[in-house]
Amino acid sequence: MTINPAIDIRSLRVDYGNFVAVDDLTLTVPPGEVFGLVGPNGAGKTSTFRVLTTLMEPTYGEVILCGVDVIEDIETARRIVGYMPDLAPVPSDLKVGEFLEFHAAAYGLGTRAQRRERVAECLEEVALTDQRGSWCKALSRGQTQRVVLAKTLLHRPRILILDEPASGLDPLARRDLRQALRKLADTGATVFVSSHILSELAEMCSSLCVMNRGKLLASGTVQEVRDQLGRNERTLTVSLLNRQQEAADWLESRASVHDLRVSGQQVVFGFTGTDDDQADLMEGLIQRGLRVRAFEEKRSSFEDILVEVAESNRNA
């Protein structure tokens, strides 16, 4: 039996006049995943999320959430989705409890007592029980984010769409958020989360995709994304006791080596080959009778790769 994807985006395009915010995005997210959407500002993340949450009709394309077409069946799609927008706004004239109770009532979550109970549960989940009577406008940024997360969880959505949920949170709160999202995913919910704090997403998500200027650049696990972006690159440093120049000449003749420079006893170069190629390289140096003292590998961080991709796209 095939399992329907929780989120199925096909050839999505969003235009604002002549500006293309999302360009031909095709993506599937299986159920129960914490899936990350990474990209710099203006990548098209928020536009994608607004289409997924029925807040915007795309110019082209289809979006299916748990088998429901969000363009054709808005009402059902809205019951499936929980959305936490960027900056997580809250009304300035309500208290936390009132804000959540209003949404619980609007979603028709049982009797008044049941709604109050559900609000208490959600506040507990985001560790804000003691703030129930506080004014929304008096909360810190991090607390506001958590209140909106609680609101998003109220109706137990099957798909949670969180736009930059970690921004403004302190490290402790981020850890709690990570745990909360994992817990939700364990119960079967699909979490689609965006961020430009890449390390955060890499830790939080089981898989992710990268967008830039409206286009999908890569998707999969962190390693797969790295491979797809063609940035499986590392910097190798070979420390030699003798014949550094000879080693440099030999290394330079290898196809996967580039940007080589000799610095004292060290030969530093970029390497794009596979792990096997790297092992062959070491073996080759030793076979040539070179006295290799140390062999150091430094991989580009995921963040570096994305910054580089974004930069290259911007320049293009």
Place this chain on the structure above:
Amino acid sequence: MNPEISTHPATRHPSWKIWANPIFRRYCRSRLRPRGLGVALLITVLIAGFIFFLSRAIGTHRTSLSLLDAERGSLIPLLVLQALILFVLGTAQVSGGMTAETDEGVIDYQRLIPMSPISKVLGYLFGLPIREYAMVFATLPFTAWALWKGEVASNIWAPLYAVFFTSALTYHLTGLVTGTVVRNRRWAFLVSIGLVFCLYTVIPQMARFGLVFFKYLTITPVFEESLPGLLPRTAGAIVATGQKLAPEVKFFNLGFPEAVFTAFCQGGLILTFIIMLCRRWRRTESLLLGKIWATGFFIWVQLLLLGNALPLIEPGNLFPSREMSRRIMDTDWAPQALEAVGMSGLYGLVTLLLLFAMTNIITPSAEIQIRGWRRVCKEGGSSLPILADAATAFGWVFIMALAGAGGWYVFTQSLVESRWFPGYEVPLSVLEWCTVVMLTGGLGFHALLEAKGGRTVGMAIIFVGIVPLMIGAVLSVSSDRLIPAASWLFGISPASAPLYASATLLSISELPQNLARSLPRAFYFWQTVSAISTVWLIIRLRIARKLIAESAIIRDTTAK
């Protein structure tokens, strides 16, 4: 599936249960907090009490009025206070509150909650101004006392307060629509207050020039009808005598009570506003009205304009000079021919402006057209459904233009062929020219808007519609010799076309000598230019629509 993760069964909030509406209750909570409400009520009660006791004291001690008449003295000032609270503060609160929701970003949450659009509209409509309702409620004991002790009959105050309520709804809906359409909070506030101001100042003035219907969008007619019963008896009797001379209102010779007719007129507008809001709540990108509704609304307004105006022609009450003649007790009054020409021109102008407004509402942008084609491709169709937002509004604008021309012609014919201008007839060629004016104006505006977008239309309005009028005005007051040139310049603006048409085509009035040659020539010349431009724009529109359709179909095929 894990029981934790479930789609909650759809709980529909019955729209009529306002008190159970979550949005309404949310505003009851936030706007009826004891501290804020307490201050508002205190101020209201103080002012209402001051008005009540001062009026009563003046009536009792400073005039020779009986106690019963003195009690009535506070009714009108209290009504003004209530109108200020509910009409002005309430409308500002509705439009400001709506834009604040957009501004803060919480509107998206409300979009996502599974309530029907009508429930959301009603929740906001009654929830946002709830404090203002409470403030008006606080003044009611004073009003009730004055009505009781002043022995004002219920058939006087009941219709008045019923129309007071429908007027408040009309204005609040104006604010709600403005708050929904205008994104900027400050602009929304200004526009809604401006609209309410216009409804009470500008629009009743149009009623003086034959467009009586517009008066019924305000509380004024019912208030005037109730006035004799609200005033002290002697003053009331004088007003009642004066009212016997004033025009009575009829709708195609059907006798309606003022309150019923006002409710009927306002009801149509209220319904239209609610439809607009529901469409926007259902889908943010929707046009404000569907094509049938917009066309129906246009025809309905035409019927109301004609229905109110035609019965008033024979007694002469439609003519603005009649009221003046009554004031100066002129028994030999007869309408001026130029007056009739001006009224005909104004009717045409208002119809044309309404046609522009309706066209603007139902004309799809390029994005809407693309979305429409995407849906058609998805469903395997080959053309846009005629009623879809994305379908061209051309046919509907055509129908409205014909209806507008028909209404204008009927009005003009009834006016000119009335007993006031014996021997004059309005030939069928006038209908043809009325149709040309409406078609070139309406279709030209539509074709430009649909093919080139709102920005181009905005520039065209400024440089073709307004600037020639400004330059013409400066020229015409600079020297009499420049008046013919000014008339040519005025003629560029489509807004002048109905006035020029009436002045040119109606033989009842001779034009002033310095306009006799230039104005008809300018009219025919600019109408020819306008007709050629409209045909060219329609061709451009067809090309633009074809390109959009082709690009959408190609895009869809590629995606598959």
